[in-house]
Amino acid sequence: MALQDSEAPPGQEPLLSVDGLRVTFGSGSNTVTAVDGVTFDVHPGETLGIVGESGSGKSVSVMSLLGLAAGNVVGGTATFEGKDLLSMSKREMRAVRGKSIAMVFQDAMTALNPVLTIGNQLTEALTIHAPMSASAARDRALELLRTVGVPNAEARLKQYPHEYSGGMRQRAMIAMAMANKPRLLIADEPTTALDVTIQAQVLDVLRRAKEETGAATILITHDLGVVAEMADRVVVMYSGQVVETGTVEQVFRRPSHPYTLGLLRSLPRLDGRTTRLLPIRGNPPSARAQPTGCRFHPRCDLAAGRSLCSEQTPDLLLSAEGTRARCHFLDEVPAFRAATTVGAPGSEVQP
Incomplete structure (x- = not known):
């Protein structure tokens, strides 16, 4: 089921x-x-x-x-x-x-x-x-x-x-x-x-x-x-897996996966204020050479080189925001999100 x-x-x-x-x-x-x-x-x-x-x-x-x-x-x-x-x-x-x-x-x-x-x-x-x-x-x-x-x-x-x-x-x-x-x-x-x-x-x-x-x-x-x-x-899919799912309101305003946050952070704001766009570093992995553990960890600023991210595949877990996200450190995402200024299509990501 x-x-x-x-x-x-x-x-x-x-x-x-x-x-x-x-x-x-x-x-x-x-x-x-x-x-x-x-x-x-x-x-x-x-x-x-x-x-x-x-x-x-x-x-x-x-x-x-x-x-x-x-x-x-x-x-x-x-x-x-x-x-x-x-x-x-x-x-x-x-x-x-x-x-x-x-x-x-x-x-x-x-x-x-x-x-x-x-x-x-x-x-x-x-x-x-x-x-x-x-x-x-x-x-x-x-x-x-x-x-x-x-x-x-x-x-x-x-x-x-x-x-x-x-x-x-x-x-x-x-x-x-x-x-x-x-x-x-x-x-x-x-x-x-x-x-x-x-x-x-x-x-x-x-x-x-x-x-x-x-x-x-x-x-x-x-x-x-x-x-x-x-x-x-x-x-939201990354490298063949679902990394986050929820209502549009939940995911766009308070994303709970660093990849989703990175996608939104790389978009221009719609309220007229200019902020520097922050692209996701690196490139998606080849299907022939998938990273071990979390597939996003080589490009993830939240992972910060921690061994858990590179060694174990995270499950899709219910976040505090109501989405399901595939991240070992869901409890750290709100602070990580708050430290980033983001423009999203039609709504601003909230801290």
Whole structure:
């Protein structure tokens, strides 16, 4: 059973419960562990943000649940509406993907079929899961494009992906994801490579998609500003592990893991006051050469060379702030946090 966050809705069963997920790549002596014991819940109607640097395992964690990652799931469970996704046959999984769980991929240009019109791809997404006439499918496809804000939708149905702009392709991807009114919508870096104005529009479309379908949402991103704007709860990942989880309010105002604090400390303030940005020193470790003990300890100012950090892996423990954080010295974090001036997206970190 997955750890229950203190901020989870009382008495409400998770829609998706992931417990102890482990994913590896390669075999034998070349085996690399990309996801190591990841645990989280997603409740009906909520938006869960999964955030971390590139290579932290956030996308692999979620893609593995749907059989879309090239790695091998070697441990853990993933229960969706009472069924274990990881034990499903390929046929059972095909019935879930695109219907109960839908995906908005990072790069719409490669996710969409370049030789089929957008209309054909939308109608296929509809008819593969629910028998309907060609005219009914076309009408629904037209309605979907209008819902996500594609102008001149009737003409756009007949166009190919290369005839859409980047923002319009992402809108088409969202339309396809919401076609069958899924229970869970997964958006993997949906605003990557889009300019700021288009990013805001795409996020607005995601909100509309959630409102129309009533779906819970997993939002995978490296952008803390997007998490602050869109998510209810957040999972922070580092080097294949969850290092902190809690509500957005808890994590952004009083982070309890030095890595989360470092992410927030490296962002500019929004109140007009200028402070020196403090980047996290060093680089994330390679999956082939993970540090022993706490994986963040080589970059952690709180560790200060203490042997416990380099020798023992910390558990996810409940902090005084209500989050769960993977740190040996949770009791020292408040003083450590108070000694640092931080600007966070939409709120200032509190001492």
